[in-house]
Amino acid sequence: MRIISGLSGSGKSVxxxxxxxxxxxxxxxxxxxxxxxxxxxVLASE
Known part of the structure; x- marks a missing residue:
């Protein structure tokens, strides 16, 4: 699992x-x- 975080406009969607x-x-x-x-x-579905 990866968590992507950041301020608005920092490229999270990219x-x-x-x-x-x-x-x-x-x-x-x-x-x-x-x-x-x-x-x-998610883990149960793998």
Whole structure:
């Protein structure tokens, strides 16, 4: 799991697009309280 963070205009969307091009599953604007459940679901689906 990789977490991309930064200020507005810092290129987060560009980084996510590049990671998607390499086959990574990316989520933008995931609320922090949902992070643990999201990680469990991703790991269970592999």
């Amino acid at each position: 980084a996510l697009s590049a990671l998607e091009d390499f086959g990574f599953y990316c989520v933008d604007n995931l609320p922090i309280p949902q992070l643990v459940d999201f990680a469990k679901n």
